[in-house]
Amino acid sequence: MGDQVPIEEGLFTWPSDDPKLIGSECQECSAIVFPAQSGCPRCTSDNTQMKELGTRGNLWTWTIQGFPPKSPPYEGEIDNFEPFGVGYVEIHDEVKVETRLTVADKEALEIGMEMELTFVPLFTDDDGNEVITFAFAPVAG
Ligand SMILES: [Zn+2]
Numbered sequence: 001m002g003d004q005v006p007i008e009e010g011l012f013t014w015p016s017d018d019p020k021l022i023g024s025e026c027q028e029c030s031a032i033v034f035p036a037q038s039g040c041p042r043c044t045s046d047n048t049q050m051k052e053l054g055t056r057g058n059l060w061t062w063t064i065q066g067f068p069p070k071s072p073p074y075e076g077e078i079d080n081f082e083p084f085g086v087g088y089v090e091i092h093d094e095v096k097v098e099t100r101l102t103v104a105d106k107e108a109l110e111i112g113m114e115m116e117l118t119f120v121p122l123f124t125d126d127d128g129n130e131v132i133t134f135a136f137a138p139v140a141g
Helices: none
Strands: 002-007 022-026 048-052 056-065 084-091 094-099 112-125 130-138
Touching: 056 094, 056 130
Parallel strands: 002 130, 094 130
Antiparallel strands: 022 048, 056 084, 056 112, 084 094, 112 130
16 A cells, blocks of 8 residues: 655645645745745745645636646646636735646636635555545535
């Protein structure tokens, strides 16, 4: 049996009881970016600190990825490809995050809808480990 491993170190605080995305916040101008960067893209200060982002936001824009993206960076299974939603979620008062969505149904996605952070298995690597990435899911109701 393999383990579950994050797709990339430093992207999120998973595994955890309450996993969060890890961004960085500029201590000079308060700009927040995700993924975390050591320098601020707004004011070029290097005085930034890691910041755990909120887990809810609004869907800002989205599309359905209907064919396998070019590899790299896509590392999923080309042969068993299934369309998936991708988009930007604007985490409340923080930052827009480019993210995979848990649904790939045009009827189920609407700009502005409330979304919540979740974690999904992406593929199984050569060592038999299940690779986990973050995604956003529509909030029920
Ligand atoms: Zn800054």
